[in-house]
Amino acid sequence: xxxxxxxxxxxPLQMQDVPIPAVGTGNVLxxxxxAGICHSDVHYRSGASSVGSLPQTLGHEVxxxxxxxxxxxxEVQVGERVCLHYLLTCGHCHYCRTGNEQxxxxxxxxxxxxxxxxxxxxxxxxxxxxxxxxxxxxxxxAILMCSSSTSFHALxxxxxxxxxxxxxxxxxxxxxxxxxxxxxxxxxxxxxxDINGDKLKLAQQFGAVPVDASQADPVAEIRxxxxxxxxxVALEVIGxxxxxxxxxxxxxxxGRAVLVGITEKPIEIDSYGELIGREAEVIGxxxxxxxELPVLVEYVRRAKLDLSQVVTRTVPLDAEAINExxxxxxxxxxxxxxxxxx
Numbered sequence: 001x002x003x004x005x006x007x008x009x010x011x012p013l014q015m016q017d018v019p020i021p022a023v024g025t026g027n028v029l030x031x032x033x034x035a036g037i038c039h040s041d042v043h044y045r046s047g048a049s050s051v052g053s054l055p056q057t058l059g060h061e062v063x064x065x066x067x068x069x070x071x072x073x074x075e076v077q078v079g080e081r082v083c084l085h086y087l088l089t090c091g092h093c094h095y096c097r098t099g100n101e102q103x104x105x106x107x108x109x110x111x112x113x114x115x116x117x118x119x120x121x122x123x124x125x126x127x128x129x130x131x132x133x134x135x136x137x138x139x140x141x142a143i144l145m146c147s148s149s150t151s152f153h154a155l156x157x158x159x160x161x162x163x164x165x166x167x168x169x170x171x172x173x174x175x176x177x178x179x180x181x182x183x184x185x186x187x188x189x190x191x192x193x194d195i196n197g198d199k200l201k202l203a204q205q206f207g208a209v210p211v212d213a214s215q216a217d218p219v220a221e222i223r224x225x226x227x228x229x230x231x232x233v234a235l236e237v238i239g240x241x242x243x244x245x246x247x248x249x250x251x252x253x254x255g256r257a258v259l260v261g262i263t264e265k266p267i268e269i270d271s272y273g274e275l276i277g278r279e280a281e282v283i284g285x286x287x288x289x290x291x292e293l294p295v296l297v298e299y300v301r302r303a304k305l306d307l308s309q310v311v312t313r314t315v316p317l318d319a320e321a322i323n324e325x326x327x328x329x330x331x332x333x334x335x336x337x338x339x340x341x342x
Contacts, residue, residue: 002342003119004319005055009047013118013326015319016055021115021123028076028126029068030084034138035117035340036061036173037315037322038146039239042329043262044112052113059117059340060086060110063132063141073126082129083141083297084122085290086110091127102287109287117142118322120342130293133301139314139339140307143173144296147337148305150260151178152296153288154235155185158258162186164232167222168208169247171199173337174237174260176310179208182233184304191225193218193243199336202309219249230255238332241265248274248282256281310337317342 003018023029041058043049051058063083066076076082089096089104096104110116110124132141151174160166166182168175171194182190183206192203193211200210209225211218223230230252236244239261247257248269259282269275275282299305315321317340325338 001120002317003057003115004317004322005057005118006045006051007055009045009054012323013045013058013319018057018119020121023068023070023123025070025072026125027070027123028066028073028129029121029123030062030064030082030129031067031121032062032117032119032342033064034062034142035059035342036142036146037325037329037338037340039329040262041111042326045326046330048264049262057115057117057119058111059119060112061142061146062086062110062117062122063138063145066129067121069126075126076129076131081132081134081138081141083132083145083293084110084117084124085128085130085293086116086145087287087290088114088125088128099289101289118317118340120317127290130297133297136297136300139311139341140300141297142339143307143311143337144293144300147173148177148181148296148307149288149292150174150285151235151237152181152292154178154237154258154260154285155181155233156292157283157285158233158235158256160185160187160233163188165189165191165226167191167193167231167234167247167250169193169218169234169236169243170238170261171196171203172237173310176202176206176336177305177307178235178237179203179206180305181299183207184299191222191231193246202336206306219246222250226252232256233258236261239263241267245269248280251278251280253278254280256283258283258285260285311339312336313338314341316340
């Protein structure tokens with residue numbers, strides 16, 4: 001089969017011919033119909049975030065059709081439409097048993113530690129295959145597996161309650177999901193911070209109050225819009241030192257800033273003025289949990305989460321097209337979300 005793979009750190013991905021993966025007794029073979037291109041993949045290519053052994057097939061946002069099942073599989077059937085939980089875990093260690101499987105001591109991530117979705121087929125444990133309703137496209141199902149699920153997990157980590165206010169720093173793929181999910185979870189006001197006018201217009205369509213950081217200090221603008229109070233929850237989903245610090249500074253008393261984006265640069269916080277004096281919190285959010293995924297699929301089925309305008313471009317399983325899309329992401333530009341359709 002064809003697969004677009006990371007062969008050397010810091011170099012463009014390459015197309016290679018590789019064997020179709022074997023199906024173990026408890027695994028399923030999935031014919032890939034959609035694979036999202038995530039900013040994390042850009043970090044893997046550049047070396048900003050480590051991967052397993054090379055060459056490696058990237059891609060952790062995957063949806064497709066079950067082509068074959070192992071003899072012990074009962075969870076899904078051949079022909080079913082599925083999206084794939086990208087964390088492969090043991091199910092038995094302390095973290096798995098306490099509902100924190102993203103820290104599994106034996107855990108692996110598809111597209112990072114083992115071959116992922118920039119290919120025609122993938123084999124994963126059957127428990128990682130989440131049924132995708134007929135109402136949900138493969139493209140939307142793919143990005144649910146990372147951008148939407150990461151946003152949902154981050155809002156949960158921020159303990160968002162109905163009636164609270166939220167600021168989302170970054171109105172890209174993760175941000176658009178976060179805006180809608182915050183509203184579905186009962187936020188009374190959601191402020192979308194970005195410098196891209198088109199993204200801010202779409203955020204406004206989803207009910208957010210746009211805050212154009214290219215025109216004004218977003219922290220000052222959020223405080224103005226909230227009567228000087230600030231927001232209860234702030235999510236940073238870009239991965240920039242500046243916006244992480246802005247997320248913390250935008251908090252109200254007892255506010256929670258949840259950092260999702262990845263950066264190599266440390267942030268600076270006024271420990272008393274921004275944290276202690278407000279009893280505010282800075283929370284890290286990593287990945288998501290398997291049980292959260294069917295909830296997200298149901299949100300899409302019930303039209304509480306609309307990803308139709310978030311997937312703004314599709315590209316074929318072609319190394320040049322994929323590298324170009326990743327180049328755009330590396331410059332913090334490009335489309336809202338690009339999805340590979342093999």
